Amino acid sequence: MACSTQKIERMKLLQLTIILITMAMMTSCNMDLETELEYESYEFSGIDENAGSWKPILISNGNDITIDEPTSISSAEYLSELSEVKSMISAMSSDQRKQVNLWTNNSVIRWNEVALGLIAKYNLIPGPNVDESYTLPNPANPKGPPVFPFAHPPYASRALAYLSVAQYDGMISAWHYKFMYDRPSPYMVDPEIPYAYVPNNLPSYPSEGAVLATVSRKILTAMFPLEAEYLLQLEKDHLESLLLAGENVPSDLDAGKKIGEEIASIALARASNDGMKYAQAPKAVSDSLRAAAFDRFGWQWENLESPVRPVGLTPLFGKVKMWSVPNVEDTRAPVPPTPGSEAFQKDVKILEDYADNVTHERRRIANFWQDGLGTYTPPGHWNDIAGEYFLKYKLNSIRTARAFAYMNMAIMDGGISCWDTKYYYYYPRPIQMIKGFETIAGTPNFPSYTSGHSVFSAAAAEVLTYLFPQEGSVFQKWAEEAAMSRVYGGIHWTFDATVGTTQGRDVAQYTIEVAKTDGADN
Amino acid sequence: MGGLGLSNMTVGQTPTDGLMMPKGDICFLLNFDYGQFDHYWEGETLRKNGTIAKVQRKTALVMVAYGITKRLDAYVGLPYISTNSTTPNGGKFAGAKGIQDLTLALKYEAFRHKGEKGELTAFGSVTFSAPVSNYLSDYQPYSLGIGAPQLAWRGLVEYEWDNGFYLRGNGGYIWKGYTQAEREYYYNEGSYYTSWMDVPSAWTYEAVIGKWFMNKSLRVELNYNSSKSTSGDDIRAYNAPQPTNKVDMNRVGAFAQYFFKKPKGLGLVASYSKVINGRNAPEMSSISVGITYQFGLFHPKN
Numbered sequence: 001m002a003c004s005t006q007k008i009e010r011m012k013l014l015q016l017t018i019i020l021i022t023m024a025m026m027t028s029c030n031m032d033l034e035t036e037l038e039y040e041s042y043e044f045s046g047i048d049e050n051a052g053s054w055k056p057i058l059i060s061n062g063n064d065i066t067i068d069e070p071t072s073i074s075s076a077e078y079l080s081e082l083s084e085v086k087s088m089i090s091a092m093s094s095d096q097r098k099q100v101n102l103w104t105n106n107s108v109i110r111w112n113e114v115a116l117g118l119i120a121k122y123n124l125i126p127g128p129n130v131d132e133s134y135t136l137p138n139p140a141n142p143k144g145p146p147v148f149p150f151a152h153p154p155y156a157s158r159a160l161a162y163l164s165v166a167q168y169d170g171m172i173s174a175w176h177y178k179f180m181y182d183r184p185s186p187y188m189v190d191p192e193i194p195y196a197y198v199p200n201n202l203p204s205y206p207s208e209g210a211v212l213a214t215v216s217r218k219i220l221t222a223m224f225p226l227e228a229e230y231l232l233q234l235e236k237d238h239l240e241s242l243l244l245a246g247e248n249v250p251s252d253l254d255a256g257k258k259i260g261e262e263i264a265s266i267a268l269a270r271a272s273n274d275g276m277k278y279a280q281a282p283k284a285v286s287d288s289l290r291a292a293a294f295d296r297f298g299w300q301w302e303n304l305e306s307p308v309r310p311v312g313l314t315p316l317f318g319k320v321k322m323w324s325v326p327n328v329e330d331t332r333a334p335v336p337p338t339p340g341s342e343a344f345q346k347d348v349k350i351l352e353d354y355a356d357n358v359t360h361e362r363r364r365i366a367n368f369w370q371d372g373l374g375t376y377t378p379p380g381h382w383n384d385i386a387g388e389y390f391l392k393y394k395l396n397s398i399r400t401a402r403a404f405a406y407m408n409m410a411i412m413d414g415g416i417s418c419w420d421t422k423y424y425y426y427y428p429r430p431i432q433m434i435k436g437f438e439t440i441a442g443t444p445n446f447p448s449y450t451s452g453h454s455v456f457s458a459a460a461a462e463v464l465t466y467l468f469p470q471e472g473s474v475f476q477k478w479a480e481e482a483a484m485s486r487v488y489g490g491i492h493w494t495f496d497a498t499v500g501t502t503q504g505r506d507v508a509q510y511t512i513e514v515a516k517t518d519g520a521d522n
Numbered sequence: 523m524g525g526l527g528l529s530n531m532t533v534g535q536t537p538t539d540g541l542m543m544p545k546g547d548i549c550f551l552l553n554f555d556y557g558q559f560d561h562y563w564e565g566e567t568l569r570k571n572g573t574i575a576k577v578q579r580k581t582a583l584v585m586v587a588y589g590i591t592k593r594l595d596a597y598v599g600l601p602y603i604s605t606n607s608t609t610p611n612g613g614k615f616a617g618a619k620g621i622q623d624l625t626l627a628l629k630y631e632a633f634r635h636k637g638e639k640g641e642l643t644a645f646g647s648v649t650f651s652a653p654v655s656n657y658l659s660d661y662q663p664y665s666l667g668i669g670a671p672q673l674a675w676r677g678l679v680e681y682e683w684d685n686g687f688y689l690r691g692n693g694g695y696i697w698k699g700y701t702q703a704e705r706e707y708y709y710n711e712g713s714y715y716t717s718w719m720d721v722p723s724a725w726t727y728e729a730v731i732g733k734w735f736m737n738k739s740l741r742v743e744l745n746y747n748s749s750k751s752t753s754g755d756d757i758r759a760y761n762a763p764q765p766t767n768k769v770d771m772n773r774v775g776a777f778a779q780y781f782f783k784k785p786k787g788l789g790l791v792a793s794y795s796k797v798i799n800g801r802n803a804p805e806m807s808s809i810s811v812g813i814t815y816q817f818g819l820f821h822p823k824n
Contacts, residue, residue, distance in 0.1 A: 031700055031718055031720070033714055033716050033718055033720065034714070034715045034716050035712055035713055035714055035715065036713070036715065037715065113713065116707075116713060117709070117712060117713040120707075120708075120709035120713060121709060124758055124759050124760065124761055125760060126759075126760070127571075127759060127760030128572070146759070304612065304614065305572065305573065305612040305613075306572030306573065306575070306610065306611060306612030307572060307612075355616070358616075360656055363658065363704065364704050367658070367660070367703070367704035367705050368704055368705055368706065370705060371705075371707075373761055373762070374708075374709055374758060374761045374762070375705070375707060375708065375709065376707055376709075376713070380707075381707065384706075384707060384715065431614045437614065438614050438615060438616035438617075439614055439615060439616060440615070440616050440661075442613065442615070443613075443614060490616075
C-alpha cells in the first residue's frame with residue numbers, strides 16, 4: 001500500500017487528463033447526419049413564363065383541367081383572405097417556421113424525397129412462413145403480413161414515374177393559369193407581408209405548391225396505401241406553409257388542390273390499367289416462361305434461396321405499358337453467350353478473379369451502387385443524384401418536375417425493357433453456374449440477363465445528359481460504374497452489365513425524343 | 523448480427539477482471555475463440571434465416587498486459603477474425619476476414635481493504651478501441667466489427683473471502699462513435715443521405731461468482747453479463763442488420779484459469795458463453811481457449 005503522495009498526485013493528474021480528452025472527443029464528434037438535401041435562399045434561374053403551353057404527358061394541354069377565375073386583388077373576398085394570411089403569419093409558431101423552411105420554394109425535391117423514404121421503408125422482401133411457403137403482398141389486404149407493397153426496383157421505378165409525370169402535368173396546368181390570370185402573391189400585394197423565400201415574380205393563382213402537395217399525396221397514397229395518414233399530414237403541413245411563407249392566399253391553394261386532385265386521378269386511372277397488377281405472375285405462367293427459354297436456348301435460371309422462392313420477381317413486368325416505347329421487343333437485348341462457350345468461360349474467369357481478389361476499390365463500387373433491400377433502389381439513387389444537379393442549376397419547380405418526369409419515364413421504360421429481356425432469356429446467375437461461388441452482394445430473385453442496375457442507370461444518365469450536356473461525361477461514367485458494380489458484387493456477368501448499359505441508353509432515346517418536342521427547349 | 527462486433531474479452535488479466543499485475547510484470551495472451559449462431563433476434567423475435575444458415579466466427583486474439591505500477595495495469599489487444607456461413611445456405615455470401623480493432627486499456631486499483639473474513643477491492647478501467655483495417659462494418663452478419671471508435675468506462679468491485687470464494691460486479695458505459703458505410707443512403711426510421719452511421723452507445727453490467735482452488739493455482743467463474751444500447755433501430759423484417767441497430771443481449775458463461783507451478787508464469791484459460799436473450803443480437807454461443815505467459819520484465823525474480 002506504500003504509494004507515495006507524489007505518485008497519487010501523478011495518478012490523479014493522469015485520470016483527469018484522460019477524462020478531459022474523452023469529454024472533448026465525445027462532444028466534438030457529434031456529426032450532423034443529413035436527412036434531406038439542404039438548400040436555402042434558393043433562387044430560380046428563371047420562371048418560364050411560357051411553360052403553360054408546354055406539352056404535358058397525360059393530358060393534351062395545360063387548359064384540359066379547368067379552375068374558376070380568381071377574384072380581383074381589390075375585391076372584399078381577396079382582402080379578407082389577405083388579412084387572414086397576415087394574422088396567421090404574425091402568430092406563426094417555431095414549428096410552423098420549421099415547416100416553411102423545410103418545404104422551400106422547390107417542393108418537387110421534397111416530395112421526391114418523401115417517395116424515396118417510402119420506397120426504402122417498403123423495400124423489404126417477404127420472408128418465408130414457418131412452413132417454408134411464401135406469401136405475396138396483396139394490395140387488397142395491404143396490412144398483410146406481408147405488408148403491401150414490396151417496393152422493389154420495378155415497383156419503385158413505377159411509383160416515381162407516376163409521381164413525377166403527374167407533378168409535371170399539374171405544373172403545366174398551374175403555369176397555364178398563373179400567367180393567364182396573373183394574380184400577384186400576397187407578399188407583392190401587401191408590403192407588410194414577408195416572403196419566406198427569394199422573390200421570383202411568379203403569379204400565385206393557382207398555387208403550384210398546392211398542386212404538388214395534393215397530387216403527390218394522392219399518387220403516393222395509391223402506391224403506399226398504409227401511409228395514407230402520414231401523407232395527409234404532410235400535405236396539410238405543406239399547404240399551411242404556403243400561406244405562412246407569404247406566397248399564397250387560401251383561394252390560390254384551393255385552385256391548386258383541384259388541379260392536383262384531377263391530374264392525380266388521371267394518372268392513377270392509367271396506373272390501374274398499365275398491367276402492373278399482373279406483373280407478379282402465378283407459378284404456372286412463370287414456369288411456362290422458363291420452359292420456353294429452355295426450349296429455345298437450353299438454359300434456365302433457378303432461384304437458389306433457402307427455402308426456394310417458387311416464382312421470380314414480377315415475371316410480367318416486361319408487359320407493363322411503356323411511356324415512350326411503342327413495342328418493348330424493339331428494345332430487347334440480343335442473345336447472350338451460351339454457357340460453356342468461349343465467351344462464357346472468359347466471363348467465368350473474370351468473375352472468379354474478382355471474387356478471389358476483392359480490392360477496396362471494387363468493394364466500394366459494389367457497395368456504393370448496391371441499392372439493395374431496405375434502400376431506395378437504383379431508380380431512387382438516380383433520383384437522389386438528379387436532385388442535386390437540379391439544385392445546382394437552380395431549376396424552378398416546373399423545370400424540376402419536368403426533369404424528374406422524363407428521367408423517371410425513361411427509368412421505368414428501361415426497367416420494363418430489361419424485365420422483358422430477363423424473362424425472355426431466363427438466363428442463370430453466376431452462383432448457379434460457378435461451383436462454390438460466393439458473392440459480396442445479394443443475388444436477387446430474377447434472371448441475370450440483362451442487369452437491372454445497368455439499364456436503370458444508363459436510362460437515367462442518358463436523360464440527365466440530355467438535360468445537362470455539360471455534365472454528361474460524369475453521368476455516363478457513373479452509369480457504367482453502376483453497371484460494373486454488379487459484376488464486382490459477383491451477381492452479374494460482364495455481358496449483363498455492358499449489354500444492359502446499351503439497352504438503357506437505347507430505351508432512353510424514345511423519351512428524350514418526346515422531351516425535345518414538348519416546347520421547353522424552345 | 524448487430525452485436526457481433528463486440529470483442530468478447532472474457533479472459534484472464536483483462537480490464538474487467540479483479541487481478542492486478544506486479545509492477546514491471548508483463549503477460550502475453552494468445553486466445554482462440556469459436557462462436558456460432560443459427561438464430562438471432564429480429565427486434566425481439568427469435569428467428570432463423572436460411573439465407574445465412576449457421577454463421578461461424580473465429581477469433582485469434584493477441585493481448586499484452588503490463589503492470590505499470592502495482593496499482594495500474596495497461597493492456598493492448600489485437601484480434602484477427604474470420605466469419606462465414608456454413609453450407610448449404612441460401613445467400614451464397616462470402617464471409618469476411620482480417621484484423622479488427624486495436625484495443626488499449628488501463629485498469630487502476632482505487633481501493634483495497636483487508637477485513638476479518640476477506641478482502642474488498644475496487645477498480646476503475648478505461649478501454650479505447652478503434653478499427654485498424656478497412657473492414658466493412660455495414661456487411662452484417664459477416665462484418666468483423668462495428669467499425670467505430672469505442673470508449674468504455676467501467677467500475678469494478680470484488681470481494682474475496684479467505685476461503686477462496688469471490689464475487690465481482692462491474693458496470694460500465696461504452697461510448698460508440700460513427701462508422702462509415704460504403705453507401706451514401708440508408709434507412710434508419712427515415713432517410714439518411716450520408717455514409718456515416720451513428721452506432722448506439724451502450725450500458726454494460728456483469729456479475730461474477732468464482733472460487734480459487736488448488737492453493738490459488740486454479741480459479742473457476744460463472745458469469746452473467748448484459749449489454750443494452752441507449753438508442754438505435756430494430757432489424758427490419760427478413761432484412762440484414764446494420765450498425766445503427768439497437769443491440770441488447772444477456773449472456774451467461776463459465777470461465778477457468780489455471781496457473782502452472784512449473785514452468786512458472788505459464789497459464790491456461792478457457793471459457794464458454796451463450797447469449798440467452800437479446801434484441802437485434804445473435805443467439806451466439808462461444809468457446810475459447812488461450813495460453814498466457816507472465817514474467818517480470820524489469821525485475822527478474824528467481
